[in-house]
Each structure stands twice: as C-alpha cells, then as structure tokens.
Amino acid sequence: MRVLGVDPGLTRCGVGVVDSLPGRRAKLVDVGVVRTDADLSVDLRLLRVAERLDAWLDEHLPDVVAVERVFAQHNVSTVTGTAQVAGIAMLAAARRGVPVALHTPSEVKAAVTGSGRADKEQVTRMVTRILGLAEAPRPADAADALALAICHLWRPSGALQGGERHELTAAQRAWAAAEHAARQRPRR
Amino acid sequence: MRVLGVDPGLTRCGVGVVDSLPGRRAKLVDVGVVRTDADLSVDLRLLRVAERLDAWLDEHLPDVVAVERVFAQHNVSTVTGTAQVAGIAMLAAARRGVPVALHTPSEVKAAVTGSGRADKEQVTRMVTRILGLAEAPRPADAADALALAICHLWRPSGALQGGERHELTAAQRAWAAAEHAARQRPRR
Numbered sequence: 001m002r003v004l005g006v007d008p009g010l011t012r013c014g015v016g017v018v019d020s021l022p023g024r025r026a027k028l029v030d031v032g033v034v035r036t037d038a039d040l041s042v043d044l045r046l047l048r049v050a051e052r053l054d055a056w057l058d059e060h061l062p063d064v065v066a067v068e069r070v071f072a073q074h075n076v077s078t079v080t081g082t083a084q085v086a087g088i089a090m091l092a093a094a095r096r097g098v099p100v101a102l103h104t105p106s107e108v109k110a111a112v113t114g115s116g117r118a119d120k121e122q123v124t125r126m127v128t129r130i131l132g133l134a135e136a137p138r139p140a141d142a143a144d145a146l147a148l149a150i151c152h153l154w155r156p157s158g159a160l161q162g163g164e165r166h167e168l169t170a171a172q173r174a175w176a177a178a179e180h181a182a183r184q185r186p187r188r
Numbered sequence: 189m190r191v192l193g194v195d196p197g198l199t200r201c202g203v204g205v206v207d208s209l210p211g212r213r214a215k216l217v218d219v220g221v222v223r224t225d226a227d228l229s230v231d232l233r234l235l236r237v238a239e240r241l242d243a244w245l246d247e248h249l250p251d252v253v254a255v256e257r258v259f260a261q262h263n264v265s266t267v268t269g270t271a272q273v274a275g276i277a278m279l280a281a282a283r284r285g286v287p288v289a290l291h292t293p294s295e296v297k298a299a300v301t302g303s304g305r306a307d308k309e310q311v312t313r314m315v316t317r318i319l320g321l322a323e324a325p326r327p328a329d330a331a332d333a334l335a336l337a338i339c340h341l342w343r344p345s346g347a348l349q350g351g352e353r354h355e356l357t358a359a360q361r362a363w364a365a366a367e368h369a370a371r372q373r374p375r376r
Contacts, residue, residue, distance in 0.1 A: 042278060046275055047279060050283075070268050079271070080271045088276065090234050091231070
C-alpha cells in the first residue's frame with residue numbers, strides 16, 4: 001500500500017509518500033514541502049497549494065491520503081489557513097476517488113515514537129530510523145508528513161473517514177479515475 | 189458587475205448571485221443553498237460542495253466571488269468545516285481567474301442594514317427590500333450569501349484580496365478561462 005501524508009499549512013505544507021513493505025517496514029518514495037508566499041492573497045496561495053498537491057497525487061497515485069486532523073483549539077492565529085489547506089488536500093483526493101484518513105497529532109506521535117507527547121525532534125529521529133534514511137528529512141513539516149503516512153500504514157483498522165469505507169479495488173479506482181476525467185473535460 | 193456571494197458552511201453553504209444596477213441598486217440573479225449529508229465523510233462532503241460551487245461559477249460567470257471571512261474565535265465546533273468550505277470557494281474562483289473578496293460578518297451587516305450588530309432577521313428583511321423580492325430568501329444562509337454580494341457591490345474600494353488586484357478585463361478573463369480549460373484537460 002502507498003500512502004501520501006499531508007501536514008497541512010498555508011506557509012509550509014509537508015508532503016510525504018511511503019510504501020508499506022512486509023513485516024511492518026516502510027520505504028520512502030518521495031518527500032517535500034509546498035511553500036507559498038505570504039505576500040500573495042489567500043486565494044492565490046490556496047491555488048498554488050492545490051496545483052502542487054494535484055501534481056503529487058497524479059505522479060505517485062497513492063492508495064490513501066492521510067491528513068492531519070485540524071483542531072480549532074490549537075494555534076488560533078493559523079488554524080483557518082491550516083484548515084483550508086487540509087480541506088483542499090481532502091478535496092484533491094476525493095476528486096480522484098482516493099480514500100482519505102485523518103489522524104490526530106498525538107496518534108501520529110504515538111504511532112512512530114510510542115508516546116503521544118513526543119516532541120518534533122523525536123518524531124523526526126524515529127521517521128529517519130524507520131525509513132532507513134541517511135539524513136533526517138527537513139524541515140519538520142516534511143518529517144511530519146512522513147510520520148502521518150507511517151501512522152496510517154501501522155494504524156489499527158477503521159481510521160478511514162466514514163467507518164464503512166475501504167480501500168478501492170483496482171476496478172473501482174479505474175472507474176473513479178474515468179469519472180473524474182469526464183467531469184474535468186472542458187465544456188464547449 | 190456580477191458578484192457571487194458565498195456564506196460558507198459544511199452542512200448548509202449559502203450561494204447568491206447579484207448584478208449591480210445604476211444608482212446603487214442591485215438585482216437578484218439566482219440564490220440557493222448547497223447541503224451536504226452529515227453521515228458522509230468530510231472528504232465526500234467537501235467534494236459535493238466543490239462540484240456545486242463549480243457549477244454555480246460556470247453557469248453565472250461572476251466578476252468577483254465574495255466570501256465571508258472566517259474567524260477561528262467563533263463557533264469552535266464548526267469553524268474547521270466552515271474554513272474548509274471557504275477555502276474551497278476561494279480555490280474554485282482562483283482556478284478560473286476570478287478575483288476573491290473577503291468580508292467580515294459585521295461589514296456585511298453594516299453594509300445592508302447600517303448596523304454591524306444587526307440580527308439575522310434584519311439582514312434578511314433588508315436583502316428582501318434591496319433586491320425588491322416578493323418573498324424573503326430562506327434559509328438565512330441564502331439571505332446571508334446575497335447580503336455578502338450586496339456588501340461587495342457597495343463596498344468602499346480596496347476590499348479585494350491583495351491590495352493591488354483589480355477586476356479582470358474581458359480579455360484577461362478570456363485568457364484565464366482558456367488557461368483553466370487547458371489545465372483541466374485529462375492527460376492521456
């Protein structure tokens with residue numbers, strides 16, 4: 001299974017793709033950060049993030065997109081932009097028929113470090129070790145996106161949005177992709 | 189000028205289109221509410237809202253999209269969904285090269301009733317009167333979307349996102365639409 005993890009943010013949005021390997025191991029596919037310029041208007045910043053997330057989805061064709069669950073209680077000054085980017089990531093997945101899973105920050109920390117209260121450095125260190133990387137992924141948003149993807153691979157079942165949903169079969173995905181393409185065709 | 193107002197919400201998203209007329213008057217073009225089922229997962233609810241907003245934009249070709257500015261301080265339990273829908277409305281406009289304006293609830297109330305602390309009934313009553321409607325638009329989300337559009341028509345200049353941006357000329361809009369269509373063409 002291939003998971004694309006998204007650590008949402010308007011200034012820096014972490015993106016990481018991880019493949020599962022047999023025996024509770026995982027392999028890095030790609031990792032990066034989408035940055036937007038705070039001088040741009042919000043609509044153009046969201047467009048920039050959306051275009052980059054679309055490109056990541058189309059290039060890596062993940063089976064699941066794992067997004068950090070945004071709580072309004074945290075970081076009031078940035079939560080609106082964070083929620084908007086999380087929404088755009090979910091929408092980009094939904095348009096392609098790719099299931100979305102939401103994980104809380106403490107679920108992610110617990111999954112990769114064993115403690116829901118681990119700090120950013122511990123998370124980065126464990127992500128580096130789990131994926132067998134020579135160098136720690138930077139910035140922290142990139143490491144957090146990989147941690148989200150690993151968390152999803154190692155999750156107890158049932159983390160997908162909507163209890164009854166499951167990963168799509170190959171046939172279902174082909175159908176969803178065809179439907180998506182049909183919807184996107186420009187009207188003349 | 190034609191303005192599409194969006195009162196963002198995940199359960200009910202108000203949408204209203206208004207044309208300006210000479211002499212500080214305005215005309216209703218269309219109004220409605222996009223509803224999504226709370227039993228669906230958030231990604232599928234966002235997809236439903238996005239598809240409906242896309243259809244409104246493509247049908248009515250507004251010059252500006254006016255969206256309510258979401259504050260994290262208000263209604264903590266629903267703010268995440270509200271912010272996500274606002275973000276998706278901004279993204280849908282930006283994908284088409286349509287400028288986005290954000291207005292706060294008190295700016296909207298002040299613009300249509302003269303008081304930034306007017307209640308929902310007063311806003312609905314004034315929207316009904318300004319647009320010369322035989323019947324009040326219901327639910328309140330629909331009236332609020334129209335109030336947002338009217339607020340934008342009657343705004344002091346400078347409400348557009350990013351101080352330097354202006355409405356597009358017809359040629360600029362045609363170019364943006366062509367660019368949008370090219371981007372959306374399915375890759376084979």
